Amino acid sequence: MSRFSETMYGNALSSRNGMTTGEPYAPVRHSWHQVHQRARRVAGGLASAGVGHGDAVAVLAGAPVEIAPTAQGLWMRGASLTMLHQPTPRTDLRLWAIETASVVGVIEARAVIVADPFMAAAPLLTDLGIQVLTVDQLLAADPIDPVDTGEDDVALLQLTSGSTGSPKAVRITHRNVVSNAEAMFAGANYDLATDVIVSWLPLFHDMGMAGFLAVPMYFGAELVKITPMDFLRDTLLWARLIDKYKGTMTAAPNFAYSLFAKRLRKQAKPGEFDLSSLRWALSGAEQVEPADVEDLCAVGAPFGLRPEAIVPAYGMAETTVAVSFSECGTGLVVDEVDADLLAVLRHAVPAKKGKTRRLACLGPALRGMEVRIVDEDANVVPSRGIGVIQVRGESVTSGYVTVGGFIPAQDEHGWYDTGDLGYLTENGHIVVCGRVKDVIIMAGRNIYPTDIERAAAALTGFDRAARRRFGCMRDTGGRASRWWSSPTPGRTRPRCDGWSTGLPTRCSRRSMFDRERWSWWLPAPSPRRHRANCAARMRSR
Incomplete structure (x- = not known):
């Protein structure tokens, strides 16, 4: 049995923690043991449908209460999970179904599992010759025990952004997940007895699925999970849940924190929410803007938000989730550099006067990860030299599943070229300037x-x-x-x-x-x- 499977099942039986879903209208808490029992039924339904070890299965569902046992049930069968990009109310469903069929074909999915609010898509997929299963159908099956799994079995085929016209999926193994999960929990100083995670991140995104569902499930961590639509309908629900459940950990991209700050400023009264329990608020998945973080800290102060709780971070689907975290308790660290020297000499020279650029430090590499900066000739550059960020470690994917077949992600020495431009500070902290293709x-x-x-x-x-x-x-x-x-x-x-x-x-x-x-x-x-x-x-x- 892989370490991922063995640890997840063991914690399901021993952990007192669980997952709360259904906020704000009908909150319900399931222990990880209850999630595990439902997953055994899902596994039974999958077995009846012919899904077995090594198969790929796509999932189109919105409710975390359904996605969690479905994901674990797939892993019990030794299958891989792909969360499909979700249609919106304005989406042309027929066009979406055709594009989705191409994704299903690329990953060679044996079936697509569908649940509300996407049941309208089921007949369209069936018409295209795709086997469609429903979560309700799977949960009605008799429970079975998990099959044996290995470290190199595929856990996730994570679709990259824009994976419709030319689908591409990052292959994440059980080994990748465990390596990144252990590194993240060490980097976050996670305490199973006291920490509570509050998340609204989408489960079709690597940070949402791997970072804030698979990893909490693996460790048996306390999780409060809502959907992105819940967040968009009421941004301040995020604050209410942190207050209600005494949330200690959360995560979001920079734009969401900026929106959150605006809502706090315009719609909330000082003291209406207590955010003082929050000790670790990760900012990642896009460029971290120092001005936005500083604005959030200023607006959040009357609500008890501590500046040292903010954790700028760096990561991507190709590294499972994370590459680096800022050190706990330090908050935002800004590297202010000479803008002209950065642009012309490609060197980050600290400066306080003149034309400067303020960049967020994203912390040192997590345990088990190596990071280096190389120039256009693949030569490693010294600290503060600008170049392409490359990473190496057990968390890094071996490659992509594409229309043209498997494409390796690593070079012959195990390095993955992120396509990001940046540099390392003297103390080894990562700073990202932008994307190579966008410059x-x-x-x-x-x-x-x-x-x-x-x-x-x-x-x-x-x-x-x-x-x-x-x-x-x-x-x-x-x-x-x-x-x-x-x-x-x-x-x-x-x-x-x-x-x-x-x-x-x-x-x-x-x-x-x-x-x-x-x-x-x-x-x-x-x-x-x-x-x-x-x-x-x-x-x-």
Whole structure:
């Protein structure tokens, strides 16, 4: 039996902890022992459906109370779990079903398990020749014992972002999960007797599924789990649950903490919630913005939120979940560096005056993880030198399942190229500057899109939440950047919001623009003049 299976089943029998779901309307708590007993029934139903060791199964479900026993039931059968990307109320279900069928084909799934609120998708999948099972059907089966599993059995086939048109799934084994789980709990100083995890993270995302369901289930940790829709409907529910259950640990991407701070400021009264129990609030999955963290700490102070509770972190699906955590109790650590030297010399020189860039330190590598920075020639660079971040360790995936077959993720020495640009500080803490593929190179300078986004967000009349950008080639060989807003309700196409301040304003015919396809809707404060300027630029091409 793999260590993942043996430990999870053992803790299910011995742990007094469990998982609370159904907030805010119908909260119910199931002990991990009860989850395990339901999982044995799911395993029985899977066996009757022909699912066995080594099979892949996709899941389309929304309720954590159903997903938890389904996931464990799959692992009891020695099968792997893939959480499908979920359709929204505005999704064209037929198109979604066709795209999902391609995902199912790539991972060679034996079946798709469906539950509310996605039952409307079941007949569409069946029509495409896919075996569809329901959670209710599986739970009605007789319970069975788990099959034997090995360390290299696949636990998760985690779909990467945008895995529809060209599906790609990260292969995560039992060994990967255990290595990362043990490292994370050590890095977080987790205490099974006192810590309570509160999470709303989506279970189709690696941080939600692996980090905040599989790992708590593995250890038998106390978990309060709601859905992303619960959070979006009522952002302050997050605060209420931390207060109600004396939550000590939580996690979210930067944008969610920013939204949380806005809701606290506008809708909550000081003292309405008690957040003083929170000792570990991880910020990851996207760039950590120091200004947003500082704003959260300022707004959260009247509610008992301690600045030292914030834990900037770094990770990705390819490392199961996490690569690094900031050290417990230190809070946000900002590395302020000379912006020009960062852009031109690709070196992070500490600075307090002049043009600087403030970057969040993301902590040292977790136990069992190695991190290095390499230049374009694959040479390791010293501390504070900018390069591509590479990682190595037992948590790192061996590769991807794709349309073209299996693609290795590691080089011959076990290093995985993250595609992130960054550096290591003198004490070995990771700092991320941006993505290699997103960087705009202009006159020998590295322009990081996150800096442009930050500047654009500060301008009046710009929709921060919908801001998008991409680069295109100039006639002179440089790059320009064009801003787009996502479609607003009622619109069917993106809206062009103009050129980034300080960047070139001509694109060659090789650019990504299609003037027959895109319209030019422009923002305040002077849309008519800006529209004329954009039209003139397009004619000059």
